Amino acid sequence: DAKTTQPNSMESNEEEPVHLPCNHSTISGTDYIHWYRQLPSQGPEYVIHGLTSNVNNRMASLAIAEDRKSSTLILHRATLRDAAVYYCILRRIGAGNTPLVFGKGTRLSVIA
Amino acid sequence: DGGITQSPKYLFRKEGQNVTLSCEQNLNHDAMYWYRQDPGQGLRLIYYSQIVNDFQKGDIAEGYSVSREKKESFPLTVTSAQKNPTAFYLCASSIVGRGLNEQFFGPGTRLTVL
Numbered sequence: 001d002a003k004t005t006q007p008n009s010m011e012s013n014e015e016e017p018v019h020l021p022c023n024h025s026t027i028s029g030t031d032y033i034h035w036y037r038q039l040p041s042q043g044p045e046y047v048i049h050g051l052t053s054n055v056n057n058r059m060a061s062l063a064i065a066e067d068r069k070s071s072t073l074i075l076h077r078a079t080l081r082d083a084a085v086y087y088c089i090l091r092r093i094g095a096g097n098t099p100l101v102f103g104k105g106t107r108l109s110v111i112a
Numbered sequence: 113d114g115g116i117t118q119s120p121k122y123l124f125r126k127e128g129q130n131v132t133l134s135c136e137q138n139l140n141h142d143a144m145y146w147y148r149q150d151p152g153q154g155l156r157l158i159y160y161s162q163i164v165n166d167f168q169k170g171d172i173a174e175g176y177s178v179s180r181e182k183k184e185s186f187p188l189t190v191t192s193a194q195k196n197p198t199a200f201y202l203c204a205s206s207i208v209g210r211g212l213n214e215q216f217f218g219p220g221t222r223l224t225v226l
Contacts, residue, residue: 036215041200041220041222042217042219042220043116043202043203043204043217043218043219043220044155044202044215044217045217046214046215046216087154098160099145099147099157099160099170100145100155100204100215101157102147102154102155102156103154104152104153104154105154
């Protein structure tokens, strides 16, 4: 699996936008970019995924660079409940029922 | 409500004892997974199963065993051969097929070896 690189930690003020970066310079054309997040003492939960185009859902937006070597998860207005570890994961098309490969992710702290 | 349940939430065991962690899902998912998480680390795969009566080892299977006799259940046994079993254990499930195949995670079991 292609590797992803994320900052260890980031901090944000409440109600401000947060941009969480992920580098994946060895991404292949058949790799989707997935984001999961893990709230304290809970299991991870799916946030968003994309292939080439930017994506929006009720939780977040995903901005994908034109060369696909990096992406950014955008939380439009951070709340205290968004404090979590965010994982950027690459998944090959058709490999949906195979295990996820987790890195250490980015620990997001939200300050009131 | 559909989901994944893990029990117990906290588990204590004495060194040298085997212990079994429960994982049940009512999502009708074919695939189930067990991950281990140590403090400050990401999740690591122990075992996974894509169909009943079949399972594959993950990256850190040594000292663990699983069974998949029913679609809904995927129990994990931590044996005395696991040298450092204290960790947070997470079970997940997903459908098998084309598409997103989002993984759904249970709330986890925190195992402490005394």
